[in-house]
Amino acid sequence: MNIQTFLLKKINQALLLITNKSIFNLIQIQQSTRKEFGDYQINGLITISKKLNIPIEELAKKIIKFIDLNEIAQTTKIEQPGFINIFLNPKWISHQINSIFSVPRLGITPVTPKTIVIDYSSPNIAKEMHVGHLRSTVIGDSVARVLSFLGHNVIKANHIGDWGTQFGMLIAYIEKNIQSEFILNKSIQLSTLEHFYQEAKKMYDIDPNFAKLSRNYVLKLQKGDKYCCRIWKRLVDISVSNNQNTYIRLNVSLKKSDIMGESFYNNMLPKIVSDLKNKGLAITSNGAVVVPLKNYNNRNGAPFGVIIQKKDGAYLYSTTDIACIKYRCKILHADRIIYYIDSRQKQHIMQAQEIAHKAGYLDTSVLLEHHICGMLLGKDKKPFKTRSGNALKLKTLLDEALKRARLLILSKNPNLKNSQINKLAHIISIGAIKYSELSKNRIINYIFDWNNMLKFEGNTAPYIQYACTRIFSIFEQSKQLDFQPKQNNIKLETEEEKLLAICLLQFEEIITTVASQGAPHMLCSYLYKLSVLFSSFYEHCPIIKATNIHIKHSRLKLALITVRILKKGLNLLGIKTVKHM
Incomplete structure (x- = not known):
């Protein structure tokens, strides 16, 4: 389920009762960054109030009056200078999180397929x-x-x-x-x-x-x-x-x-050149075939020309790209x-x-x-090179990561068999390397550093992988319990349970954004946040030792959904999980 999209539809319905002006693209709804601001926050009211010539507070009160959030929101509050904070109802959250077991693909809404x-x-x-x-x-x-x-x-x-x-x-x-x-x-x-x-x-x-x-x-x-x-x-x-x-x-x-x-594309190139010439887009200049582009200038300020065929008849990369x-x-x-x-x-x-x-x-x-x-980049902030002046081989990086992972595993589990160490070291090292890349905003330049590239604590793949192994161990301990997820509903009685459940429901919002923006670092941030919230839930909410059987099954179900989403999220990053670390 996409809570953001769901709430946005509700807000747009309320706005239709307030005005017939085209303002729906101005409204925004986002996850709140601080607990005191609720679970979701409606933004954009300042711009809308100016367009409608309605005072902000009056506009906010009208939206709260007309928005249909019965059973969805526990509380809605106006926050200065122009926000509406939405605190979700735990019972509604429970119903949504329980429905994940009755629908396929973790409740992800089907899309209209595109190529x-x-x-x-x-x-x-x-x-x-x-x-x-x-x-x-x-x-x-x-x-x-x-x-x-x-x-x-x-x-x-x-x-x-x-x-x-x-x-x-x-x-x-x-x-x-x-x-x-x-x-x-x-x-x-x-x-x-x-x-x-x-x-x-x-x-x-x-x-x-x-x-x-x-x-x-x-x-x-x-x-x-x-x-x-x-x-x-x-x-x-x-x-x-x-x-x-x-x-x-x-x-x-x-x-x-x-x-x-x-x-x-080699067989296409003669026809590309011929077609561009026939359409008047390409001209012959000094024996070469060139496409002049008015929007690009060369160093002398003259219109830039893209060569698509040299005078000796050879084609260029530009021709191939076209x-x-x-x-x-x-x-x-x-x-x-x-x-x-x-x-x-x-x-x-x-x-x-x-x-x-x-x-x-x-x-x-x-x-x-x-x-x-x-x-x-290297420490000199220029494209990274080794001491010999060459780019570091990817194989060298992977081998070094594997060596470091082996040492880490041996320090924590000296009694493991060699075959187990090799398998574990491979999964952990590859996960660490990939996550180090994926967790950064793709547009930034960054300085290469062995320690940052291969660290195994904090916002890293091993931390999230360990959260999975912790949940696997919980279910190993609960084998004797008659736990049937579909027959046991989740009840959210603590703040830790509620925060974890909301985060689980936000999975679709995150992967939809990743798909739209092509930015996997958002998925990394989400998985890390989910792992941290699960850790807090694990510490404050007894699972196996819970005295009430209904509470025990409810928390087991929360743990099961968590590990399913963590595994799927890591899989979408191309990172494997293990049952023991």
Whole structure:
């Protein structure tokens, strides 16, 4: 149930009895931040009072008079300078929380399904994934999980960098130094390909002949040359297999079938260029095909032009991005497209978007969203690098997290079997790493710090995972009880029970907001708050030791709903739970 939406409908009905003016978009209702302000607060009255020319206090009294909150609110209070505080009725809360057991999916209201394409992760080929890929990968995956859970048709698009100049460089380097050994060697590692790339880049920068050869190979590859395609496929296969192992380790839901890399759109590019020229959007300038954009200026203040085909016939990333938008709109029939990208890529994507709009590839009805991800910075507040000047490998981060998790577990449970330690360390370390990323507002830059990244106390995944294990242990102790959730109603007799129940009912509000804003940090904050409230409930409200059987069953039911929502919430973040920690 979405209490916010429910109350908003009630308020709008009251406003219809006060005025026929269009003011419904001005009213706001939000969860109260302080206990003395009730459970929910109506805002926006100052703006409405000015529009209706009614004093604020008089307007607030009229709303309270006409709003139908019988049995829903225990009390409503006017708060200066222009708020109405709503204190929910415990009996109504009890009824709503009990209904969770009689409806599917934790009482989440079904949505009208939409086709939503989410573009995230997008690593480059012939390079190992580094910490800079972590944010887009785990945030995009969490939002994909949330949208799927709500009932939308989610298409996960892993737009890998498997095309372009770097492949011309690699093919030229392999042809010059490795030749057929590369194709035949089945044990070649991704780290070797990265070494090839680094050496090829050096040669490209200092040797004009090698640079020319590389550009020729790019053109051959784009035209489907068999030799180039064979080497390219080998490069891609090695990289994709390595990346897939990382996704599995991270519990990220991306699969090989979700890959829609730059090469995926290669066959569309000639028609894109031809169509843009025919529509008068593209012109030929100095042998290249360019799309002028009036809304963008270059360094000299002149209108900016996006090159979509070089004078040698090669295509660019911009051409691919335009084709990508067209494919997602016209073939996949997307209602909404979400990009999880580095802030430095925003202008590039927006230019492609503007061209796609002008060409009629992107309908105005399609929501195209750039969900910018802040950068991972070093202590010098520049993009994070290791001491050697390279980006920290994601595998190195995960290995370090695993080592630290093992030490923590051994310090608390020295008698565990090695297999148990390994399993537990893997789940805890991956949860800690992902939660550290997911719990931050995605738009902020933040400074990399091993201790903050891997800490296991406070607002962390292990804290929430431990709340689950605590509830599991309660049900282990209660096995002898004749506890049947559907036959035992929840009664809220203490403040701790009421606060916990309200928080449980707010689950739908949170995931709806996450789905709308693409911001999993809100779900993290909710799960942490729920864990803290459960801890308070656990300390102040005896469960197994409760002397009254009805109270005991009521509290067991509250605990059961709590662990179901905690598990589901962590699952939506891509984090696993364990029964023992």
